[in-house]
Amino acid sequence: MTDWWLNELAYAGDEHLDPEYVGQYTRKAGYDPAEDVVTLKAHGLSPDSSLLDYGSGDGTFALAAAPHCHRVIAIDVSPAMCELLSQKAVAAGVRNIEVVNAGFLSYAHDGEPSDFAFTRNALHQLPDFWKALALERVFRALRPGGILLLRDLVFDFDARDARERIDAWMAGAVTDPAIGFTAQEFADHVQREFSTYSWVLEPMLERAGFEIIERHYRKSVYASYTCRRADR
Numbered sequence: 001m002t003d004w005w006l007n008e009l010a011y012a013g014d015e016h017l018d019p020e021y022v023g024q025y026t027r028k029a030g031y032d033p034a035e036d037v038v039t040l041k042a043h044g045l046s047p048d049s050s051l052l053d054y055g056s057g058d059g060t061f062a063l064a065a066a067p068h069c070h071r072v073i074a075i076d077v078s079p080a081m082c083e084l085l086s087q088k089a090v091a092a093g094v095r096n097i098e099v100v101n102a103g104f105l106s107y108a109h110d111g112e113p114s115d116f117a118f119t120r121n122a123l124h125q126l127p128d129f130w131k132a133l134a135l136e137r138v139f140r141a142l143r144p145g146g147i148l149l150l151r152d153l154v155f156d157f158d159a160r161d162a163r164e165r166i167d168a169w170m171a172g173a174v175t176d177p178a179i180g181f182t183a184q185e186f187a188d189h190v191q192r193e194f195s196t197y198s199w200v201l202e203p204m205l206e207r208a209g210f211e212i213i214e215r216h217y218r219k220s221v222y223a224s225y226t227c228r229r230a231d232r
């Protein structure tokens with residue numbers, strides 16, 4: 001039979017596979033994971049908990065979460081990102097992060113289902129058909145009642161308002177790509193990646209079996225969803 005499954009590497013974003021870009025990613029992303037760790041702790045993350053981080057990238061979140069839980073499995077399709085995270089974990093003396101070079105659609109979760117899942121700025125790499133399959137796989141990797149914190153670029157506006165809202169977002173872009181994302185990078189994101197509307201993604205989460213228990217939007221383009229696997 002013809003293989004129709006997605007080649008996730010082909011959709012991973014070439015820059016994420018480029019060791020030079022990856023080496024500069026942490027500074028460029030400028031991500032402070034403290035608030036996300038607080039959110040998960042508020043939902044029960046404890047020294048006994050297991051946590052999956054999908055699209056873990058340079059591991060900023062995994063390294064911050066590791067001291068607060070039993071085990072983190074950091075999953076990323078990019079070998080360069082996995083290598084960077086492994087090196088950072090060794091340098092920091094962190095031993096409870098397992099780095100897995102796989103994608104949303106290829107990671108096979110073995111053993112006990114996880115208590116928590118996290119993903120930031122990664123799901124948009126997949127077209128919507130595949131997002132739904134990815135969320136269904138995250139659902140199955142979690143235990144009933146398990147918590148997913150999903151953060152991503154999500155468009156919380158109607159299509160008729162797209163020009164105004166995307167222009168407003170771009171007005172806040174930086175000019176130095178070393179310390180943030182430029183307007184051209186935002187334009188590339190809109191044109192070539194698969195950020196979707198909140199009114200598409202939210203039913204997708206619910207259809208995968210999640211209850212959205214908290215939702216926040218920033219500037220109509222960034223969303224944060226705290227979700228519970230609904231079949232407790």
Ligand SMILES: C[S@@+](CC[C@H](N)C(=O)[O-])C[C@H]1O[C@@H](n2cnc3c(N)ncnc32)[C@H](O)[C@@H]1O
Nearest residue numbers: 008012016055056057077078103104120122125
């Ligand atoms: C913009 S980075 C975000 C990294 C990190 N989560 C953060 O918040 O800084 C996107 C990451 O998703 C990874 N990625 C892309 N497609 C993926 C997929 N299908 N499955 C898992 N990871 C993927 C990329 O390799 C990259 O490390």
